Amino acid sequence: xxxxxxxxxxxxxxDNRRGVRCGGDRDIALTEQGIEQARRAAERxxxxxxxxxxxxxxxxQRTAVTGALFAEALGVPLLSRDWLRERRLGEWNGLxxxxxxxxxxxxxxxxxxxxxxAFAARVLDGVEELVDPAADLLARRPLLVGSKGxxxxxxxxxxxxxxxxxxxxxxxxxxxxxxPPGGPGRWRCDQLERLAGCAA
Numbered sequence: 001x002x003x004x005x006x007x008x009x010x011x012x013x014x015d016n017r018r019g020v021r022c023g024g025d026r027d028i029a030l031t032e033q034g035i036e037q038a039r040r041a042a043e044r045x046x047x048x049x050x051x052x053x054x055x056x057x058x059x060x061q062r063t064a065v066t067g068a069l070f071a072e073a074l075g076v077p078l079l080s081r082d083w084l085r086e087r088r089l090g091e092w093n094g095l096x097x098x099x100x101x102x103x104x105x106x107x108x109x110x111x112x113x114x115x116x117x118a119f120a121a122r123v124l125d126g127v128e129e130l131v132d133p134a135a136d137l138l139a140r141r142p143l144l145v146g147s148k149g150x151x152x153x154x155x156x157x158x159x160x161x162x163x164x165x166x167x168x169x170x171x172x173x174x175x176x177x178x179x180p181p182g183g184p185g186r187w188r189c190d191q192l193e194r195l196a197g198c199a200a
Contacts, residue, residue: 003176005130006050006143009151009166010066011038016168019097023089023113024147029061034168038066041169042073045143048192050173052076054137056130057145058084066169067145074143083126086147088114123153131176143171159189 011034015022022028030038045052056079057067063084071078090112092100109115131138144150151166159174166172170191177186 003131003138004051004141004173005138006045006052006141006171006173007151007154007166008041008045008066008070008143008145008171009148009168010062010145011035011041012168013062015094021089021092021095021097021100022086022147023093023110023149024058024060024086025088025090025113026093027060027062030065034062035065035069037169038069039073041171042070045070045171046073050143051141052143053140054079054142055145056081056084056137056142058082058086058147058150060085060147063145063147070143070145081126081129083122083129084144084146084150087116087119087149088112090114119149120153120157123150124157127154127158155189159187161189164189164191 011030013022013028013034014031015026015028016034017031052074053076055067055071055074055076057063059080059082064080067078090110092103092110092113107116129135129137130142148166151172154174155161155164155172173190173192174187175190177188
């Protein structure tokens, strides 16, 4: 059986709507539009017939609620994993995305926040847990629910697709191409049809 998992970015938050940064040290709820986005995305995913036996979500409200809506629509269990928490952004929280984009591009660490290296290592360690046969998670074809930064690490570091960023409720599929001993292996990322009405 081909090793595969899906990833979906959470629904819209007020900070997403305003175009400002919101890290893993800022826990805010989905907007009403964000809840509706997640419901529609979950129903679309279910209707497309994707093989998924488990939803694993980050612990913050925006990912936990999105994950719960997917798990309910799919009729599968919901787990929480802290490694799916967004990068801590410290003093960059609440700043305009356009202002901070150059700082991210050169690898700066937010004052009071988490370095890019530590964040990437945390996410990739989580992937190793995911693919560990003893954990029996990957065999259940999980859907991971996280924030834009988690998706960025998976796309850039795991699948070699720099420059790709996900919209709210956009779903992508990761398929393992090879699995050398002691590592998560090489992965291909396929973007599914963009879910109508689910852009930020």
